[in-house]
Amino acid sequence: MTVSGKQLLLEAALRLTANNRNLKSLGIRELAREAGLNPNTFYRHFSDIDDLGLAAIDQLAARLRQPLRHLRREAACRAEEASHADGPELFGVSLGRGRKVCHQTVVLFFDFVADNPQAIMLGVRELQGPSAVLRKALHLMISGLATDMAEDIIELELLPKRVDPQAIEQVARLITRNLLQMSLDYINQPEQRDSIRALAEEQVVMLFTGAMVLHEAGQLKLPV
Amino acid sequence: MTVSGKQLLLEAALRLTANNRNLKSLGIRELAREAGLNPNTFYRHFSDIDDLGLAAIDQLAARLRQPLRHLRREAACRAEEASHADGPELFGVSLGRGRKVCHQTVVLFFDFVADNPQAIMLGVRELQGPSAVLRKALHLMISGLATDMAEDIIELELLPKRVDPQAIEQVARLITRNLLQMSLDYINQPEQRDSIRALAEEQVVMLFTGAMVLHEAGQLKLPV
DNA sequence: CCGCCAAGTATACAAGTGTCTACATTGAGT
């Protein structure tokens, strides 16, 4: 079985952008060369490099979205069975449990990152890349991820129920962006992975805790 | 008085990278054209585009570092005089005062961003750009900013004195990175500036609060 | 078996690029 040329080109793009490069900086010829194809074959599948970028983003979203939800369920389960209601509480939510869910989620997330480094890198880079189209598409994808996460937070009761759903969504969006940002470091600095993962986890816990405390103190004022 | 060619080239680079473009994607000829100079003149001042990038980063750091410290003092003063010891307290630190310092700092920071958008954009973009040299230089600069901020946090007593200085440094680094990240949005979405500023402020407050609470609960475990 | 269409190829051209060598201008110090 031979792979379709379209897929060959997409994979070539992933390979080439892996070394901190831009999609638009690739050039159709280079791309085709890497894919082992004739330059003009590119046009049989894509009209534009942005077009290819959109396809890549679609694939990334497909590989990210459902798996991430699944991951979070799994993390919650693992945290659940590890121990019941230990550690200090804060406003009726177990700090210990929240911490464990965060830990598991973050661990599994970074495992995922380590498994799909190229796609993640492409996504995070193009998030601030030169193409407005791709930026928009990626922001949309991240919004989706954040919404998923917010739903899970509510469902798994990681924050008190009375916290404004919109505030939760904002927290989720923040966490999502930061985790993606950090995954670049995670990929590029393999020798510091443990430390980066721990830092990310700490940040997530801090944001959760801060959101909780501020909410209880009536000081949470997230904008729409 | 005529400006030096070197400065002309640097300014041309800022102008061209302002539109979401990469330094390396510019091309020496384009750069010289924008600066109104002969292509070869570039080599009289820089050996490389990375070389120019380093010069730009140096200028950025000079324009950022001292002003930011000054800004923070000013913010603290303004918060001080606004009102003494109002609002709820948490572990001996006034929430109201901390919030005001954050508010003032963030406001002044984003004012600064609005005043130097091009330099900021270049910096944030190259932070994950294709050139390893520039990435390294920028990380160094950010480290410096974070260290400054940590010192100020301790000096202004925005966190309890007993919190580990290394933990403070990590929090500061986190905040610095995120503020810089957000300043891109701030620049590119002028119609949402108020909302972005408010969100950034909220995030900073959340991180502070979270760090404090976790520290008091003995749960703060930031890695080295 | 024919014909057709998608996928891939070959060749070509204009335009832009990095950078080399050689030349011109300036301006400050002696």
Added chain:
DNA sequence: ACTCAATGTAGACACTTGTATACTTGGCGG
């Protein structure tokens, strides 16, 4: 007034790039 170094310019060379036109291939439906 003369020199010398710094700064800027001109022209050229070998490449790479995007893309247009025209050609080949291979497999599938009729």
